[in-house]
Amino acid sequence: MIEKGAREIQEAREKRGPSIQERYENSFPTSQELYRKALDLFPNGVTHDNRILKPFPIYVDNALGCKKWDEDGNEYIDYFGGHGALLLGHGHPRVVEAVTKQMNRGTHYGACHRLEVEWAKLVTDMVPSADKVRFVSSGTEATFMAVRLARIFTGKSKILKFAGHFHGWQDNLIIGSSPPYEVLPPGVPNGVVQDTIVCPPNDIGEVEKVLREDDRVSCVIIEPTGASFGMIPTRAGFLKELRQLTDKYRVLLIFDEVITGFRCAPGGAQEYYGVMPDITTLGKVLAGGFPGAAVAGREDILELLEKRGNKEWDLKKKMFHYGTFNANPISASAGIATLKIIATGEPINRANRASSMLIAGMNEVIDKYKLAWCVHGEFSGFRFLLDHTCPKRSSCDFRSCDYDYKKLKGGNDPILSGSLRCGMLLNGVDATEQGGWVSAAHTAKDIEKTIMAFDRTISWMKKDGLV
Ligand SMILES: Cc1ncc(COP(=O)(O)O)c(C=O)c1O
Structure with missing residues (x-):
């Protein structure tokens, strides 16, 4: 028999649906199993500090263009880009x-x-x-x-x-x-x-x-x-x-x-x-x-x-x-x-254009949810600034950014950035907790899907009471 308080919590949970953490824990069984083994082998279970992810990272099996697929067969639009090495995307x-x-x-x-x-x-x-x-x-x-x-x-x-x-x-x-x-x-x-x-x-x-x-x-x-x-x-x-x-x-x-x-x-x-x-x-x-x-x-x-x-x-x-x-x-x-x-310059222009579209689209989502966040970046990179107090908001020209540099790097709340990352993965996007790299292989369709994934993730974060 479920106690009254416990029943209320369970009903509320059922109404709200699973949290990002709950969804994540239940979605990537093979990655979770590999991570269990990796914990016995590597400090933090990983081979690069930027690959640390709570509760566990996904394990990637193969990649092509701007996509990669994990060990459970899930597809992601990739914004890790080989830690920035893959301007042309995977497997050109x-x-x-x-x-x-x-x-x-x-x-x-x-x-x-x-x-x-x-x-x-x-x-x-x-x-x-x-x-x-x-x-x-x-x-x-x-x-x-x-x-x-x-x-x-x-x-x-x-x-x-x-x-x-x-x-x-x-x-x-x-x-x-x-x-x-x-x-x-x-x-x-x-x-x-x-x-x-x-x-x-x-x-x-x-x-x-x-x-x-x-x-x-x-x-x-x-x-x-x-x-x-x-x-x-x-x-x-x-x-x-x-x-x-x-x-x-x-x-x-x-x-x-x-x-x-x-x-x-x-x-x-x-x-x-x-x-x-x-x-x-x-x-x-x-x-x-x-x-x-x-x-x-x-x-x-x-x-x-x-x-x-x-x-x-x-x-x-x-x-x-x-x-x-x-x-x-x-x-x-x-x-x-x-x-x-x-050398032709063409892939650079393509990646820059895709990145600008992504930044503009994500900032529109941020404005829709009235969050004090912004996504910024030049060329083919984008950065998440979560919960800032900068009065310029998303209308900022970052070449004249005068916001506190100590908050621009490393200032994001780890619970927010971790949930954002997990939510994006659940929605088919692999970006880093700080942002990501756009390649010449990202198409307008990929950017559109990414913006939708960002929107959905924020709606989940809202339900989880995080934003
Ligand atoms: C600007 C810059 N310099 C140097 C390095 C170090 O390069 P590596 O990781 O190949 O040792 C990095 C790595 O991300 C970097 O971003």
Whole structure:
């Protein structure tokens, strides 16, 4: 016999229907089972911090175009885009063809090969400031190399970076990359902490103050469109001001274009904004969905990687550099196929258009529900800002965003963002808790379906009393 109180709760629940959490727990049995096994094998059961999801993540079985399918056969419109690597979408036929051909010719020669020359030529042709290139395996390695080159070139040890800007997880650059920015990540040595200066984003006065007062700064590193691909947008004009200041104080300017390279324009954010850095780091799109990254830049800086057989130079100037998978032929084949398609600019325009449609449509839904949320983003990325207090709301021009940067990144309530993510998955959309990446494979129909999924998810969140 059910007690009166319990019966009322059950009746109310039946009337309201299952909550997002209840629906989720009952919808993905195979993923849930795999996650149970994964918990015994991986910390948090995952292999990347951004793949953590409560109560469990979905397990993907295959993907094509802008879609992916999980182990239970559910279909999703994908906005993870291989963590930003897949501007062309999954399994572009020309990339698949190039990689398949290369697989039969050898996956690792441990030697120089024709493809690395072709790949590097595409990079130097497309990226305006790239005189020379060195391939590495990940964006983290690329920024690590860029900073070390800057230290050798200038003979100075410090680096200046911006709060919220993510450049990989190595010691120097992980400092100040996620909120709360003033708390130091565990495991970073004191010496490294002393050599890393974190400035608030978009504050050119603060940068000038540091450079004027401290002559030990070797470089300024920035994600040109802003922290985490514009989650904290870079103010219009800031890049030009930074270029002028770094020139004035003889400090190298590094654009971390691991995300923006080949995505904002064929030549990256530097081409789009017409501001040339001294060193550029590239990754993600560069290798067409395979592991691969690069440092590109001025010849007189990249030459520090040269071995010259001259003791003075080789011991005091040359930057040591190895790497088992540098310019791997499979990655090179995918990268070449991808860059050749992107060089036309057409896939970039297509992805940008789809992203703008998505952002506009989602903001209309937000207005319909009268939520203090907004979706923003430039180029082919979108970001969720949930429960903000910014008076501009969705009418904002984010190039002049003056909202508190500490709230723009990491400010979303985890219960809201987690429910949004689970609800979107239940409605056939895989976006991250912070937003997502749009590819050239997303059609108007996919965008329309995504906006409908967003609407439905918010209606469920309303029923759950979350908004
Ligand atoms: C701007 C930026 N730089 C560097 C990295 C590190 O790249 P990777 O994950 O390939 O090490 C990332 C990764 O997301 C990034 O977004």
